Amino acid sequence: MLLKRRDFLKISSLATASLMIPNFLQAMAVPDALDKENRILVILQFSGGNDGLNTIIPTRNDIYFREREAIAVKDSLRLTDDAGINPSLSYFKELFDKGELAVLNNVGYPNPDKSHFRSMDIWQSASRSDEFLETGWVGRYLDEACYKCDHPTQALEIDDMLSLALKGEEQKAFAFKDPQRLFQTSQEKFFKTLADNHHHEEETVDYLYQTMGSTINNAGYIFEKSKAKSSNVIYPNTALGKDFKNIASLINSDINTKVYYLSVGSFDTHVNQNQKQAQLFTEINDAVKAFVQDLKGSGRFKDTLMMTFSEFGRRVSQNASKGTDHGTANQMFFVSSNLKKKGILNALPDLEKLNDGDLIYTEDFRKVYATVLKNWLGADSNKILGWKNGLYDFV
Numbered sequence: 527m528l529l530k531r532r533d534f535l536k537i538s539s540l541a542t543a544s545l546m547i548p549n550f551l552q553a554m555a556v557p558d559a560l561d562k563e564n565r566i567l568v569i570l571q572f573s574g575g576n577d578g579l580n581t582i583i584p585t586r587n588d589i590y591f592r593e594r595e596a597i598a599v600k601d602s603l604r605l606t607d608d609a610g611i612n613p614s615l616s617y618f619k620e621l622f623d624k625g626e627l628a629v630l631n632n633v634g635y636p637n638p639d640k641s642h643f644r645s646m647d648i649w650q651s652a653s654r655s656d657e658f659l660e661t662g663w664v665g666r667y668l669d670e671a672c673y674k675c676d677h678p679t680q681a682l683e684i685d686d687m688l689s690l691a692l693k694g695e696e697q698k699a700f701a702f703k704d705p706q707r708l709f710q711t712s713q714e715k716f717f718k719t720l721a722d723n724h725h726h727e728e729e730t731v732d733y734l735y736q737t738m739g740s741t742i743n744n745a746g747y748i749f750e751k752s753k754a755k756s757s758n759v760i761y762p763n764t765a766l767g768k769d770f771k772n773i774a775s776l777i778n779s780d781i782n783t784k785v786y787y788l789s790v791g792s793f794d795t796h797v798n799q800n801q802k803q804a805q806l807f808t809e810i811n812d813a814v815k816a817f818v819q820d821l822k823g824s825g826r827f828k829d830t831l832m833m834t835f836s837e838f839g840r841r842v843s844q845n846a847s848k849g850t851d852h853g854t855a856n857q858m859f860f861v862s863s864n865l866k867k868k869g870i871l872n873a874l875p876d877l878e879k880l881n882d883g884d885l886i887y888t889e890d891f892r893k894v895y896a897t898v899l900k901n902w903l904g905a906d907s908n909k910i911l912g913w914k915n916g917l918y919d920f921v
Contacts, residue, residue: 565829565902566777566784569664569691570810572836573791575642578856578885579842579875580803582629583610589877593843597800597850609870614807617815618859625868626818627861628920632875633894634855634887638838642794642852645837650691652892652911663895664785665694666910667903671784672697679748681785682776684769692787699787702748704772748781759820762812766790770817778824784903793836799849818861831902831921832861835891841883855887858894860920867920893918 583602584590591598602610603619611619621627637655639645648655652663661669668681681692681699692699757774761767766788773786790810795802814832821827835858840850855875875885896907897917907913 564784565831565904566786566826567898567902568773568786568830568832569788570832570834571689571787571789571791572793572834573646573789574793574795574836575645575838575840575852576791576793576836576856577795577799577803577840577850577853578631578836579840580799580850581612581615581807582631582857582870582874583612584608584874584877585610587874587877589842593877595844596848597844599800606870609874612803612807614804615811617811617818618861621818621861622869626863626865627859628865628868629857629859629870630889630894630918630920631857631870631872632855632885632888633835633858633891634838634885635890635892636887638854638884638887640838640852640854642837647690649835649837649891650689652895660690660693661695662689662691662693663899663911664692664787665690665698667694667785667899667905668692668697668699669694670910671903671905679781679783681787682748682773682783684772684786684788689787689789692785699785700748704768748776757820757823759816759823761816761820762809764809764813766809766813767816770813771820774817774820774824777821777826777830795840796845796849796851797847799844814861822863828863830862831864831898832859833894833898834859839885842877842880842885843883853884854881855885858891862921865920871918871920890915897921 579590579594580597580599582605583599585602585604586608591600599610599612601613603613603616604610605619605622611622618627622629635648635655639648639655647653647658650662651659653659664681672680679700680697683689683692683699683701684703685701686703688699688701692701757771757778759774761771769788773788776783776786790806793803793806817832818827821830836856838852838854839856840853842853843850845851872889877885879886892911892913893915896911896913897919898921899905899907899910900917901919901921907917
């Protein structure tokens with residue numbers, strides 16, 4: 527069978543939405559559902575480098591207000607005597623007051639990189655800044671947790687392309703933007719005909735056929751689970767609102783997925799930061815509010831942990847365009863009703879001790895990952911990350 531370039535690209539496009547299993551030779555059976563008591567991890571990526579200082583505001587720090595005369599947040603919502611939260615994150619304030627939010631400040635890594643692409647690779651692969659890995663930390667979790675098992679949907683990314691974070695050596699997550707669209711695409715006659723004749727002499731092309739076969743055999747399963755249980759919760763009519771609604775529908779079903787991954791942005795606020803950040807925070811705030819209400823209504827919120835991250839923070843001083851430039855350390859949010867420790871977990875950034883105008887990290891992001899892997903997902907964090915420097919105790 528002669529494969530035209532146009533058809534090859536169509537196959538490749540569908541392949542990005544699938545779990546790639548090298549030894550796949552036949553249609554996969556639908557995996558057994560996991561017990562509902564099994565915990566779920568939802569990872570929300572703030573793409574573009576969110577400004578942490580205007581997210582959790584050091585309300586009594588004169589340096590903050592002096593260095594950010596035009597963009598300092600003066601109407602933050604009070605969390606503690608020393609800290610407030612951006613007013614566009616009002617629901618996160620509610621979560622904080624209920625003991626369902628934890629904030630870890632000053633998260634980063636040694637010798638930080640201020641390139642979006644490189645720093646994101648570091649965060650997604652859990653590598654050192656001088657180390658280049660081709661697998662992601664969630665992908666290596668899949669390699670460990672899914673070894674010799676048929677769970678092709680244990681991790682799902684709500685996107686058209688699969689991120690490095692979810693690519694393992696043997697296992698890869700399943701990426702799609704909309705369950706119905708994925709299912710409809712998988713049922714097109716063109717793809718089904720190719721899947722029935724998937725053997726090809728060229729290894730790369732044959733691998734794409736195998737991948738496409740996996741997609742076809744699991745797209746229906748994902749679609750059916752996504753509509754298995756209806757919800758009365760009204761989600762905002764935004765891209766992020768739709769993404770969270772899809773995730774909630776799957777969590778509330780008996781699908782076997784353990785990890786969900788989605789992103790929002792861009793937070794690259796070099797110009798007029800406050801307006802852009804407020805817009806994004808409002809979108810996040812409203813989507814997360816609907817999501818949490820949905821899970822509380824179904825009783826699944828206690829089993830779910832949502833965590834946020836961004837590839838870096840911003841510099842302490844504002845720039846001439848009422849924005850901020852690429853910085854270093856940042857905070858992470860953790861949302862759940864099952865937190866062992868709540869509130870602000872550690873000290874706010876020290877604005878008197880900077881490295882050439884940048885925050886100095888005190889918490890290594892790999893320690894956060896190790897904590898979530900071991901304490902929340904029950905995985906071997908040492909084997910997955912090679913991390914031996916202790917864990918946190920917020921979960």
